[in-house]
Amino acid sequence: MKEKFDIDNVLAIIGEGIGGCEVFTWAAEYPDYMEHIVSLNNMSKLSGRNYVFFKSIEAILESNDALYSDVYDSSLSQLVVVINRLLFLNYLSRDQLANASREEVDAMLEDFVEAGLFRDIFDLKYLTKCLLEYDVVDKLSNIKASTLIVTTSDLFYMDIENDVLPLEGTIDNVVIKVITPEAEEFDYNNKNDSIYKILSFVNEYEIE
Structure with a gap:
């Protein structure tokens, strides 16, 4: 600066x-x-539950060989959806989840996933790596x-x-x-x- x-x-x-x-x-x-x-x-x-959470996301990311290809594969878009569903937990309070009906949870989850459809899969990979090393x-x-x-x-x-x-x-x-x-x-x-x-x-x- x-x-x-x-x-x-x-x-x-x-x-x-x-x-x-x-x-x-x-x-x-x-x-x-x-x-x-x-x-x-x-x-x-990052420790305890959060460390395990993001290690799991790292494993999901690394399970798709397309992540290391020079050509973008549609399967990576599906990977973004899966990871967004997991990340949704970090934006929810315990009381919200306990007091919401399944229909309400489904609606909130789908809204969250839809809002994150344009996340860059490589940004998610970099973010996960940074958090695990933080x-x-x-x-x-x-x-x-x-x-x-x-x-x-x-x-x-x-x-x-x-x-x-x-x-x-x-x-x-x-x-x-x-x-x-x-x-x-x-x-x-x-x-x-x-x-x-x-x-x-x-x-x-x-x-x-």
Whole structure:
């Protein structure tokens, strides 16, 4: 950023999910370049259930020889559909799944798969590889920025006890906030609602 935009320091970096991986990585690798970081629904490495989940996706990808061909094969499009069905779990809360009828789950699943039909299979392969290699645990102590970690308690992919709460003893000047949302007041599919939540917490902790 210094070379391209002549920026020596940024006020804050905010990221959710995979974007939160970038937040931790930037803050650990370049601790003097930002004042604050906000990480939402993210962990410092892929472990446990998430590691097995993405190892399974990696195996599915590698099971199709067409992935290594110079000619695009229609079977890769079917592979995208299969992987999107698995990724759907990471966008669903436990309460949503428990309270929805099978018909409602089917409808949400099909909408999610349809929205992801144009995902690039090679982007999915690269993303899976990056996530499986992601691990900044040993670098978190480098972080100097004031840190706000916000996580939602009922997301399938979040293991709060093992992946989130231990960060309190690793990062200096950190605040961890666990949200236990009621279904009627938190819409997981509404990006505007997510942004509103982020801004609310930023204001609450007076990051300015």
